[in-house]
Structures are given as structure tokens and as C-alpha cells.
Amino acid sequence: MIDEASKSKSIRLVKKIEHKLAMAQAKKLRAETLLSKVEASMIPASPDDDQEILTEEERIMFRKVGLRMKQYLPLGIRGVFDGVIENMHLHWKHRELVKLISKQKTLSFVEDMARLLEYESGGVLVAIQRLSKGFALIYYRGKNYYRPISLRPRNLFTKTKALKRSIAM
Secondary structure (H helix, E strand, C coil), X not given: CHHHHHHHHHHHHHHXXXXXXXXXXXXXXXXXXXXHHXXXXXXXXXXXXCCCCCCHHHHHHHHHXXXXXXXXXXXXCCCCCHHHHHHHHHHHCCCCEEEEEECCCCHHHHHHHHHHHHHHHCCXXXXXXXCCCCEEEEEECCCCCCCCCCCCCCCCCCHHHHHHHHHHC
């Protein structure tokens, strides 16, 4: 009887451990699928392979029109974050051009920011112009523009995180 009791106790213990192992493997599988989804969303948005090429005449015309525009998006100390890209797409809903005014002082920093905006938004950089307010960045949406499903890219900082990054810099 003592042997049977110890056998049943060990069998219950083995079943309990097997159940815990199965639960741990299921959790691991769920975590791996969730991690793969997160990693897939962290891949930066790539511009189209069929990138729009502007002629010099079009570039000059778009620059003149863009500088005369009254509507603009401010780029403050936060720099580029997901809300800026979303606002660009919302501007492109009604207009072909969007003008961003940056308060940064150095041209090299503005050029880096312009390349990042061009890459993330999928637009074409028309001009970087020095103004009394700062620098004006003018972007053209392109002839074959389509609005993305999600206007906010997942790989950029949010507004609060961008502010923390700019303060840390």
C-alpha cells in the first residue's frame, strides 16, 4: 500500500510537471509570435522603388509655389516624430505640396532631418530654403501618391519620447 501511494504520488507529480511544461511552451510560442510581429513593425518604411524624378523646371515651379504657401507645419525642438509624418499625409490629402518650417540653426542638422522626412513620408524633397523664421522644407507628394493605411509610422518616436530625446541631446 505504501508503494502504491508513493507511485500514485509520483505519477501525479510527473503529470503536474508535464502540464507546467506544456503551459510554458505555449507561453513561449505566443511570446515568439508577438516578438515577430513587433520586429516586423520596427522595420523602417521604405520609399517606393519607382521614386518620382522631378525636372529642374518642375523643381523651380514647386519651390516658388511652396514658398508662397501660407499653410505650413512647424518642426520644433522635438524634430521628426510620428505626428509630423501623419500631418504631412493629411496635408497631402488636399494639396500636392507641404511646407515645413524648422527652427533649427544648423544647415547640416536640417539636411539630415530632411532626408529622414523624405524617407519616412515617401515624398520628394523639392527645396531647403533659408527664411527669417528658420529653414523651409518643401515636399512634393508625387503624381502616383496614395495614402498609406496607417498614417503614423510605428518605427518613429511618439511626441513625448521625441521631446525626451531632444532634451537629452
